Amino acid sequence: MASNIFLFSYESRESEGTDRCIQSRLKKLHDIKHLHGNLYLIKSDEDIHLLEKYLKDCFISKDRYYLLQVKDEPYRFHKARSKYIRVWMDDI
Structure with missing residues (x-):
């Protein structure tokens, strides 16, 4: 089964408790890349849900x-070139 890659970021109001909980859960996942601040890449076999x-x-x-x-x-x-946002968004 192929791994999925997820981008995860968060902002917490009660930073200490949430940060500890998130860090402990991220440590249990097998492949994590810390990008910046509270921004992470997660490689997992699990579904996003x-x-x-x-x-x-x-x-x-x-x-x-x-x-x-x-x-x-x-x-x-x-190389679609268009001035209209709808055409550009359709190409994503």
Whole structure:
């Protein structure tokens, strides 16, 4: 099974408790790359929904987090040049 790559970032109001919880959970995952501050790349065989359930138990209602799956997909239109945002967004 191929590994998935996720981008994870968070901002907490009660930084000490949330930070400790997140750090302990990240240590249990096998492949983590710390990028900057509270920004991490996570390589995992798990689905994004399972990973989100695992991490979100650390947060209280005022905290915020982002968890995005990074995918490698081929371009549909190579070197598309357009002044219109809709065409540019369609190429992502």
